[in-house]
Amino acid sequence: MSAPATRVDRSRLPDQGPPRRLVFPTIDKSTSPGGLRIWTVRHDAIPVVTMMLLIRCGAADDPPGRDGLAAIAVDMLDEGTGSMSAIDFHDSIARLGAQLDSDIGCDATLISMTAMSRFAGPCLTLLADMVVRPSLREDDFARVRQLRLHRLRQLRDLPRLVADRAFARLLYGDHPYGHMPLGHEAALAGLTVDDVRDFHRSVLQRSDATLVVVGDCAHDVIDVTATEAFAGWSCANGVDRVLGPAPPELPPRLSIVPRPAAPQSELRIGHVAVARSTLDYHALVAANTVLGGQFVSRINWNLRERKGFTYGAQTSFDFRRRPGPFTLQTSVHTTATAAAISESIAEIAGITGPRPVTPDELALGVAALTRGYARNFETAEQVARAVAQIALHDLPDDHFAQFVPAIERVTVDEVTRAASTHLDPARLTTLVVGDHEKVAEDLEQLGLGPLNVLKAEAV
């Protein structure tokens, strides 16, 4: 067909009208006699259902000296229930074509299952069986612990993980956020299956819990099935445990975990910042977007596109129930290590005052955060994840519906004030995982004080 095309104007990019507003679906709610919140959302375009159990029990609930207990307890949940062995249990899931995923963070554990809608009932029963009635057998425990010890050993070779672990310890010390959920060798080696049973009975089962079900299903049906399946699970809603020692006032400013002959240096720069409940949430989200939260951000643009130091660099505020870290993370060519650190610190310092966010930058950041926002709620799993955030952080049901207008209201002044309130260049801690011999001399020129050398085995 040879009809002449309409000539398009390539002299400028086309305009767009305003995007359609997100309509966040209604959450139907009930509570089981045992205190389990049952929240459902109708999402029925595709015959797929996602169920997530959010338990407000995470690595921060590890008792002192028992780092890794919460995670191994969660890991043990799918090791069989009733007469089913671990293999039988997984076979049952596979026969439903379902996907099971357990994810433990500092504040909470999220156990999720996705399946075709026609299997929603049996999936929910399996989910409840594993959480309420896990077998927690000694022999399975020995195997699972051994696998975790092997995993820990392998992680020593993963620069990202080495950096994450060492950085959490540097920032938080003995505070419950100071260790990774996986724990460490010594603590794991000292655990017994009785520790896991106790933890399951007296901590995990007594935590605030919400079951989120999103898909082609009616609330009443889910409520009946879940109430029956979760009978015997009695949650303690709204309870937050008291956390241990405060993070150190001022951690060492510059540390390295030597990794001889590493072709790249893995970097972490940051400090303990702010909790999810902060009233500055939206201003900080906007500030971070400009600083390092998207591709066109000050830090990625500088380190990747201008300097070619790295494949990418990002910043983030990890918003948790207690003040979480602000972190810049990147992996740079070894020869660029010191230069990348000083550029990064200068960018963080800049946004707190000397080079405040400009109206243009904020406009770009706001547009990036808001215009395509609807795509975050396309699948049942995305919606379920959002609803779980509402449950974890006690957010209002219209939080996601209000996100776009709230971000659009943020002003340049608010961004600068929030950045200068919650970011402090003088308190930044820098960690390098890299070739000590090659970078030591350059690092000493940074003016960040003496280089604190950490042992890879110790972190």
Add this chain to the structure above:
Amino acid sequence: MNIAFAKHTLANGLDVLLHEDHRCPIVAVNLWYHVGSKNEQPGRTGFAHLFEHLMFEGSEHYDSGYFEPLQRAGAAFNGSTSADRTNYWEVVPANALELALWMESDRMGFLLPALTEAKFSNQRDVVLNERRQNYENRPYGLAPMVMLAALFPETHGYHWATIGEIADLHAARLEEVREFFRTYYHPANASLAIAGDVDPANALALARAYFDDLREGPRLGPMSLPAPALARERRLVLQDRVELPRLLVAWLTPPMFAPDDGELDLAADILANGKSSRLYKRLVYKERIATDVSAAQNSREAAGFFQVAVTAAPGHTIARLQAEVAEEVRALAEDGPTADELERGRIQAESQFVYRLQTVGGFGGKSDQLNAYNTFVGDPGYFDRDLERYRQVTPRSLQEAVRRHLARDERVTLSVVPTGRLDLALPDSMPAEVS
């Protein structure tokens, strides 16, 4: 179960695929170029992937980073390169469809006038860093390269990894890179899918407006690559910065969509996918001599390879892992799967197909699938027939496929061992070279 679509081919050869889905006010724009690292030449590798970077650095009429306008539109976007194809996609709010088409068409038609030596050398540095981060500085990261190099002869386009070889990246000249673009990046070698909250007539009109008058490049015939063959077992060893030794075994297998491809996919599930798979049950759960197992039928356009990987638990030898993997493969070849195992595999396959319908865009979303089927079999509506392949598998056909392709000594066996521990490798392993 299907993805409803309309297909139009423009005069310059561009396929335009349209799919309506109004659940979410977004549109996916997904563009496949039928070029991957297999189209490169020995000594000149890494070009297809390098373009995945250069395509974001600006074109004649928007000679600046593509990131900013896409971010400003609220887009999610990315690209990826495989041995067989390169894809670029944006997921934009429905009102920004025209912007995405403007930009995709400009870089298809007008990239080279804006491609400078400076952009080229900056992105080469970024790619070298990507290589360091994802391959060189990652445990077992170089093993996939070793496997490809051993499975496919030096002149075969699957011999090298998409990231390219370091020396080639350094040696690449801008003019060669331009020539590569002229050959492969044009309407007749591309497929454009638009899926989501659109009016198809309007979307087609926009696609025509932006793509109809782009230059028509050389029509490329099907690529002919020699069928690879292994005459015998090749045993290799790679020393790496790892704590635990890992065994990789691979056999050459049929290409994607060829007979036995679906059977081998299900065989991989039965052998090593999930905790109820045979190898997991035996090696990790019962005997506890391995920490993890995996298997996959890696089917590509011109050939495939089936690979099993097992990591040894401390104190256990690769030799034992190798013997037990061989036993399980032999058992599957001799006795076939149980009816139960096959039923489980089929329901998992069916579920995966349904899960793929959940999103219009991104990697693996509906727009990506329409393009995949259109590019590789010329029929965007292949979804059902693809699923049917798995429904047709019988215990007998699966057993036969395993017997034909896996129960044989012509394979590559790689031991990845901690540096300095060559004694942990299988006997008679030759040192692997990585360039």
